[in-house]
Amino acid sequence: MIVFSINEETMSQTKFIVRKVAVLGAGVMGAQIAAHLVNAKVPTVLFDLPAKEGDKNGIAKKAIEALKKQKPSPLASRDAVNHIQPANYDDHLHLLKDCDLVIEAIAERMDWKTDLYKKVAPHLGEHTIFATNTSGLSINALADSLSGELKPRFCGVHFFNPPRYMHLVEIIPCKGSDAAILDNLERFLVTTLGKGVVRAKDTPNFVANRIGVYSMLATIANAEKFGIRFDVVDDLTGPRLGRPKSATFRTADVVGLDTFAHVVKTMQDTLPEDPWHSLYKSPEWLQKLIAAGALGAKTKVGIYKKEGKQMFVLDPAKGDYVGAGEKGDDGVKEILKNPDIGARFKALRESSHPQAQFLWACFRDVFHYIGVHLADIANSARDVDFAIRWGFGWTTGPFETWQAAGWQQVAKWVDEDIKAGKALSSAPLPAWVLEADRGGVHFAEGSYNPAGNALEGRSSLDVYARQLAPAKVLGEKTVELGETVYENEGVRAFTTGDDVLVVSFKSKAHAIGPAVLDGLNAALDIAEDRFKGLVIWQTEEPFSVGADLQSMLPAFMTGDWEAIEAMIRRFQQTSLRMRYSQVPTVAATQGYVFGGGCEIALHCDRVVGALESYVGLVEVGVGLLPGGGGCKEFALRASQEARGDILAALKDYFMNIATAKVATSALEAQELGFFKKSDMVVFNAYELLYVAKQQALAMAESGYRPPMKVKSFPVAGRAGAASIKGQLVNMLEGNFISKHDFFIASQIADVMTGGDVEAGTEVNEQWILDLERKAFMTLLQNAKTQDRIANMLTTGKPLRN
Template sequence: MIDEFQHNEETMSQTKFNVRKVAVLGAGVMGAQIAAHLVNAKVPTILFDLPAKEGNKNGIVLKALDGLKKLKPSPLSNKDAVAYIEPANYEDHLHLLKDCDLVIEAIAERMDWKADLYHKVAPHLGEHTIFATNTSGLSINKLAESCPDSVRPRFCGVHFFNPPRYMHLVEIIPCVTSDAGMLDNLERFLVSTLGKGVVRAKDTPNFVANRIGVFSMLATIANAEKFGIRFDIVDDLTGPRLGRPKSATFRTADVVGLDTFAHVVKTMDDTLPGDPWHGLFKSPEWLQKLIAAGALGAKTKVGIYKKDGKKMFVLDAASGEYVGGGQKGDDAVKDILKIADPAEKFRQLRASEHPQAQFLWACFRDVFHYISFHLADIANCARDVDFAIRWGFGWSVGPFETWQAAGWQQVAQWIDEDIKAGKALSGAALPAWALQADRAGVHFADGSYNAAGQNLVGRSTLDVYQRHLAPARVLGEVAAPLGETVFENDGVRAFTTGDDILVVSFKSKAHAIGPDVITGLNTALDIAEQRFKGLVIWQTEEPFSVGADLQSMLPAFMTGDWAAIDATVRRFQETSMRLRYSQVPTVAATQGYVFGGGCEFAMHCDKTVAALESYVGLVEVGVGLLPGGGGCKEFALRAAQEAKGDVLAALKDYFMAIATAKVATSGQEAQEIGFFRKGDPVVFNAYELLYVAKQQALAMAESGYRPPLKVKGFPVAGRSGAASIKGSLINMLEGNFISQHDFFIASQIADVMTGGDVEAGTLVNEQWILDLERKAFMTLLQNSKTQDRIANMLTTGKPLRN
């Protein structure tokens, strides 16, 4: 019996991979931020660098850690995380490596420097330590040669994208000696613990995302020159209008760093001499001049773009001078880009004689040409290409998906014609598979096309992906609605996946909460109490909710039907309270914006399971209102429960969170501020959100869930507390930090959160505060300055300060 137990224990120790501690070698930009994201995920991390020549020998690392605190957007998801990065240097601390389950090398992209470091650290690695190099394009097999034979099975490439906290993509690049089980363990850790989307890449220069993404930028630059398109117009046309980031093309180069961009291009130039597009792999002369002048982009505050006061200037490549920026694409071309049907959009782009339309078609054509030609060489299937570009470069749709949506055969024919006419950037022929007469695309229900094996490759069967109940999909995959619909109206869909949990998803734009959502959510609660063990609010995509649907209030607002609006607000409050006191456990699964009423619903659920990238706030002051769905009440109640004899002291931070529309920039920070409860799960991979939320609901149900007992009475700060808060507000008003209307709004918030015109310490119930909250909401709504703020937000999408 004992022998059997020992055998089972040994088997488990061989198969389960626990990451107790990680070391990162190199405290540069990437190394420090990788370390930051590791401690965000509560993984103790040692950050190494060279010993400083003067002062504290860990000085280089300490300076990097100080720099992490200043970066925006922050690489740290909570203010305490950086304390869990242990500084170290190669001279004194290499013995610490033996206790690390994973070591990530992230020094400069120099083969010789990396090789030297491997010789130094290899003797100190633990027997089972995974050793990974973070590189954007160096050969993993070549680097592996610098490792001892005993380390090579545990060595591979891992390519984080910058900034590591926010970019979803991580590429894993095996070398020929990499152990398959090791790679699986690393993928599990990256996916579930760090929340990444993993693509396994072949060991080719720049791997998948950079190889194609940088080629796309080079093709855009070449075609901009060919068709005479200004850089700012290029960025206007190749950003959000194409479903790509606002930084588009040239701003992206500035953000990345022109020297970094040039380095990646040089890697392609040096390592891809046989590529048919090799002549394109050169930094343009204007780029070389900028780098020589130290104009490296955002980090030097001047690059392709430069700002002078409030004016933005852009480089004119022909003259080498800066000219006034901000020019937009031609309206006729922008109208083509608005066409919903991809096939018609591409037809018009190709047929148009406008240089900007010809430029756009050429950019698409050359990328399609490149990815089809190189698919067999660089990726295991077309899906990996699309995910790599979506996750690594921020495109909403991958290049193969774009081609397939526009009609594969027609687009392939156009590309082939352009190649033969000498219009393409290379004369290389399209591969035969791309021109097959019956080809409908590369993504199908059974998998995505693998050009090397000429077969379809299905999704990974690795166990970690079983937690992805609604995984990322590419065009052509089966994407039927998740689960079996139990109830549906115009506002929500409630469904089940067969595990006794009812899941509710909002159908409204940006998941705003209007009458249909409120009615639907209440019906779902009725059904859940009758037939299910719990209820989860989860959205099929970001955001969780932008809050109340002000647009739905417009008819009553325009006619002055205040009674109808009051009834709507009351119904909103009642729904929040139903979430709190339902007969089944309620869980909010949040990601993206969790604003206003969405935040209030989450605050009233029994638990919140938050994706790390949840941005949470009661932001109603931006439209001249206060939280009217129970947010003020909830903070007043929490302050009373947390107070140690001084309710006002406990209340002040909560008051400021509402009065300043403070937004938490992570699920962890939302707990620190108090929007979410400490100890509620924070999930790093948003694709695991629904799974974890349902497990939490089931666990509560199986534990004999009973709703919380209604609070009989809790103490408030009273009129004296409100007076104290208003005294501080007067100082802000007199110092011109807030406007008169800001003062009025904040005073209303103070009156509500302190319990109204009562003595300090008076016991009130939740309904008392809810009534005050609703009354103050209506008072503000009928104020002309608030009405101006609402109108401005609805028409411009931006807050008005008045």
Template sequence: MSQSKFIVRKVAVLGAGVMGAQIAAHLVNAKVPTVLFDLPAKEGDKNGIVLKALEGLKKLKPSPVSSKEAIQYITPANYEDHLHLLKDCDVVIEAIAERADWKADLYHKVAPFLGEQTIFATNTSGLSINKLAEACPDSVRPRFCGVHFFNPPRYMHLVEIIPCVTSDVAMLDNLERFLVTTLGKGVIRAKDTPNFVANRIGVFSMLATIANAEKFGIRFDVVDDLTGPRLGRPKSATFRTADVVGLDTFAHVVKTMDDTLPEDPWHAYFKSPEWLQKLIAAGALGAKTRAGIYKKDGKMMTVFDPASGAYVAGGQKGDDAVKDILKIANPAEKFKKLRESSHPQAQFLWACFRDVFHYIGFHLGGIANCARDVDFAIRWGFGWSTGPFETWQSAGWQQVAGWIAEDIAAGKGLSSAALPAWVLEEDRAGVHFDAGSFDAASGKLIGRSTLDVYQRQLAPAKVLGETSAPLGETVFENAGVRAFTTGDDVLVVSFKSKAHAIGPDVLEGLNTALDIAESRFKGLVIWQTEEPFSVGADLASMMPAFMTGDWEAIDTAVCRFQAMSMRLKYSQIPVVAATQGYAFGGGCEFVLHADRVVAHLESYIGLVEVGVGLLPAGGGCKEFALRASQEARGDILAALKDYFMTVAMAKVATSAVEAQEMGFLKKSDVVVFNAYELLCVAKSEALAMANAGYRPPLKVKGFPVAGRAGAASIKGQLVNMLAGRFISEHDYYISGLVADVMCGGDVEQGTLVDEQWILTLERKAFITLLQNPKSQARIANMLTTGKPLRN
């Protein structure tokens, strides 16, 4: 008999602090009813501490919840009155402060109330799981482990599972399945060593950067300019990251390393620098206190200068010569140039890389199960685009290892610890191969997890060094798209353009793919190999016609776009759009016309054309006008108003759930939490529709519109917005055109029109705006700066 499946009906989170409350929020995002516990309040409502935490969730930006409704599914509780609720919880996550004695006291209190099968996990960023397990009764220990979420839990992909020696293997697998599919996480299993994998290496990287900045005399703002996006890392880079995390929190993690890693050869650097301690003592804790390493002074951003102990004007950038080295595409050449340069900023960057490579090479066997786990931990937990082992391998393993060894011998490294023998093996080409990633403890290559949940990831995250042949078998390809099959009856189309913008090549390719799919396949899925889904129409491709005033060519291009949207809607096979990241403008219009959408939770969908001085003309206005007429109970204008505001204000949904509430997605569309499962789910939806005898929707013969009276009513409200200076005169003009189009033009209220009628109005209004100098200025500004212009 097969093992019964693990079902999570309810979860409890113990501790309503920053992490506990946000973990609870993400659980209810995933429709998991959650009980959030804390101490009983000393006065007033005994659940006061939790209730205050829930109010706090509503104010956080970015929002920890995918919909305002979600918070009501968190049940507030306290340890005095509600421990009996634990017996119905399949998973209990403890997330109180990082004090082993407090955690032990809580375990004694809650253990008698846990259900017999309940998984009990501690969310800790660095305490020993085996030590904490000792505070659990024998019966609970097989169901106890560490689970380390990263902040903020909704958005950070990484979760570390840390088994203790008594953890049951089947329990760990069940927890991993739940984290991967239900909560959408990237899971790595970490060894029970201080700070586990991501924080151990990520925090060391920050400490090495701080030490090298002092050694080479590099200002903090220059460090941040050089160690952010230029290295494929987040905008917050190094020092701003410390501000965002909180200088007190950062110092706490460093202290954990100082206290628990006395044998580490880099131990001398596990200290908060004196200047950092002074900032903390002065209450300058970073972003949460509005002053830390950076501080805003009026409109000017200032940065702390440790030499003078004062804030100085910020915003200094790295030297152009060093930035030019960072632009070199070949990693081997880039690192050679950095190492050979006499420029202090280049020497600083090489030293930062070298010290991290030295550290991971030395510690791999002790802290991680293989090199892949290290790279995923840093990519998913710290937002690096490539992990440290990947970076090393891509720059030439032997060459870099030789340089590190030379620097250690010359006393240039932060530690004199010798590199392990495996790093210097003559035939070593790296740590990542098709057969697996290197485990320094066993000397073997470790393959991917064989857990069933990963069968759903048709295009899993790859590491550099694994050959990544394109997914599936190519059926058709042109300059704009690749259409392929993975051996079933669904054709998958991916765009090849930058940010998946929709230009002539994409439209032509998509049309051909639909021809092929209609004749040979059961369904079509539009899925991109990485986010975004699409930033919309490729405005740059219209520029030549625009510059020469060839309005006829532009009119033809818009006609083609509209025809593509309509073809997606009425094709003879089901069309499924699989979205993640941005789906803007024309990308959103494709989504509106698909039979079904499978959306990753972090899909940000919107008709944003007004921001560039235009209006949606690929069927977006038409589709919203049609939906309003179908939803109207007699009063078309009332149903239309929200849709109008969404277009006129260029509103963007901040989650797939919000996109359903705003009408970009239908209630029947599917929200998926793990982006790596998108393609699998989208294909199964297409096949299910086909197997149910799919027929395209019948073309609407005629639907009622709000007419000129409806447009006049909307424009009356726009006059008030103009008078109150909420919108500019050009905004007023564009919004008026949007109202005319969505209300069906110069006709009586209730007039029946077809889809083509509104598409024609869209197209004419779009070209009118293209010819307007103020709209032209907005388009030019967006194409040159990437930012909207308000004129």
């Protein structure tokens, strides 16, 4: 990663290059931060104490080995872990001088951290950035232990767990932090590591943990007040409120009850004057669980525990576990479905049902808290909303929710409840909250900062120019990106004025049906006529869940097989058009890249994939095989990669399709052959469109010509198919697959080996496409496949029959 900084004395640009990073502390967070650094191809040295016995690097090595077994994997590729170098403080401190960034991530003890700083400081390079990954300790207090020379290069850099997947990183300056250093660090975090950065003030637990943990404490307190079971709380406070499935109590289990209690203790110890101080304590039931070693997911027992197939949840009143699975009241859940947020809050507030009262109280108490504390903990309301969205997985931030519900009315309700003694604190709302003309905190000009009584605009740091469609908060000025060139029911094609046509799908989950295929072909016509390149990019995840089975349903129900076959043929022709277009085609992927979406990407000249692209040809889940050119493409690639043995080159590609193998990152997609080694992996999904367009333009400017059509290529033939089927028989007899799985896999084998021909026979792409389409139709008309499709359409889950 290279960024530029300005030397104020010379006004010349100097490069800031991160060649190597050191992480101090090989605990859970330290090791996973190291893992994400090497995901991004940043060589990393992982330090820990010297082991008392055996290899002195034993502690660090054990942590590195553990990374390989964790789920979800902190590693985005198989080989990344090999670039973490284990080290210990006795023998390897000299390695620090070559590190451009050193991140301390040891236990949350001020004395331990400052002792370590004294040990490592003399070994740091002259320009090394030194950062602490503390989740809540005072950055200024830590900085006080540093020399005046090092202090300007010191700050907090708070990753969220797990570091690979959580978008948020908080940067917390100390009083002496150099502004240029902070900017360089932010550039590195945003583009190289793909993070969303919030600059936080040096207050206990900073922004996200301060508000997120308070929200959990308020939920716990209100659950006790209104007598709501923990499993009911989780049913009500998860996706129904736009929050993660883990909701409240499951989230505490996932985070670790000891970790949660530690963050609470930090608030208790460091915020004695806070109006909510009495709330900053771990409930007695939580303390008992921790004392018993029931720490949540990491110990397999916490607030929840599983015995066999039965799930249990703690009942604090009984002091024991009870069967889990109770749900919220249907009437209350019906209120939550109202799209009018203001009406939703009004109904909850006026309802006499304890669960409705509980939900209103949870919202009210968070609104009360952020209103009082905004000026103390964040630089603007935008930072609060992004911190909670990116750090706690809320779909909408708390200020956004308040503003969407009607700022004035909600403020009035909160004020009334405070005065009536219903809130968790008697602290009055600040005057700015109750201003008669206040319509909210987010506006086109910026987001409100009460400390300066002004609107804060977006960061002007150059790295954000790469985000053509950045994350937005409610109330910001939003205009449709680019100028629409073409639009139908399936797609919108637009340009931002740089000779690249961008196509976005409009269908649900970006499924590919007739309107999308028509739109893609129309866009290709326009791009070839007027533009230098074409990029397929979606305004939000996923890239595509595949073919639109729902659109086939009418023809499927009436048995109009000819209509379905015509659509499959159209899909195949569109894939070939992507491959042989007169302008370069680029797929910009993120999220699910499944089935037909994967086939479209396979046929583009280049893929620019967000790291978190989950890629696979998963059609066997509905009893089918890839019908849009996926089987053909893998057969072609195998023949091109074969060194005399086509079958050997084909087998891994076959297994990808037959087992519905899904790559769990864009890097793994390259390893499995879904993406080419020459394809690009982008760590920040908000930079996808920028990079994809640059790739299209670069190909165009270098004199792009479409690849020559493949006249013929050799296939493995019937002998190759027989070899594959022999292995399938063993799997069938071992009950690893069903008879219908065997039938589907046999069809895939026949297609990918070229059908009933001799090994080495030369065929062309259309030959395989015809086989693919015929096998697709054969499977579609099979009763067991039809059962799988029906089950997927009705339940959203695959059926194994």
